[in-house]
Amino acid sequence: QVQLVESGGNLVQPGGSLRLSCAASGLAVSNNYMYWVRQAPGKGLEWVSVITTGGTTYYADSMKGRFTVSKDNANNLLYLQMNSLKPEDTALYYCAGGRAGMDFWGKGTLVTVSS
Numbered sequence: 001q002v003q004l005v006e007s008g009g010n011l012v013q014p015g016g017s018l019r020l021s022c023a024a025s026g027l028a029v030s031n032n033y034m035y036w037v038r039q040a041p042g043k044g045l046e047w048v049s050v051i052t053t054g055g056t057t058y059y060a061d062s063m064k065g066r067f068t069v070s071k072d073n074a075n076n077l078l079y080l081q082m083n084s085l086k087p088e089d090t091a092l093y094y095c096a097g098g099r100a101g102m103d104f105w106g107k108g109t110l111v112t113v114s115s
Contacts, residue, residue, distance in 0.1 A: 001026050001088065002024075002025070002026035002097075002104045003020055003023075003024070003025045003026060003031060004023070004024050004027070004057050004095050004096070004097060004104055004105060004106035005020050005023045005106055005107075006021065006093060006094065006095050006106045006107070006108055007020070007021050007022075007023070007025075007029060007109055008021050008109055008111055009092075009093060009109030009110040009111045009112075010106075010111065010112070011112045011113075011114065012085055012086075012112070012113055013055065013113070013115050014064060014082060014085060014086060014087055014113055015085065016085050016109050016113070017069055017081070017082060017083045017084075017085065018085065018111060019043070019079060019080070019081050019082070019083050020036070020079065020080040020093055020095075020109060020111070021077055021078070021079055022036075022079070022080075022106060023036075023076065023077055023078065024031045024076045024077070024078065024095075024097065025076070027067050027097050027104060028073075028076060029072075029073060029076050029077065029078055029103060030053065030071075030076075030079045030097070031053055031071035031097055031099075032053065032094060032098055032102075032105075033045065033050055033051070033052055033053065033096045033097065033099070033100060033115035034051050034069075034078045034079045034095065034096070034097045034101055035040070035048075035050045035095065035097065036048040036049045036050075036067075036078075036093060036094070036095055036096075037093075037094045037095075037098040037102070038052075038089075038091035038092065038111075039091055039092050039108075040083045040088070040090060040091040040095070041062075041090070041091075043091075045079070046060065046091070047060055047087065048053065048060055048063055048067065048093070049063060049067060049069040049076070049079070049080065050069070051069045051070040051071055053069070056071050057104065059061040059071075066082065066083050066084045066085075067080060067081065068080070068081040068083075069081075073092060074076060076096075077087030078095050079086065080093065080095075082111070085111075085113045086113060087113050088113075089111060089113050090111060090112050090113050090114070091110075092108040092109070092111075093110075094106055094108045095110055
């Protein structure tokens, strides 16, 4: 049974930083594409980033230069380092994974960017 559990969400001031974590079980982050997706209040899902099995990373344009995705294969963890946070980054952040698509999802962790 696959489980993805996100953590690290919090209230942070604009310009601040947070690091989100996603602990995977039943699915190896080393062998799967791992994604971060977010949903702002009242809006649809928005793709944030992906890290491939080989470690190549891609980001949505609005996150480039501010967010960094990484993974720890040994401990089966996925991370999202978020810097220079803006109020529009407020959202529920999900990690997802799969051999090519987002086959499995966590329940999300809430990030609120507000002064």
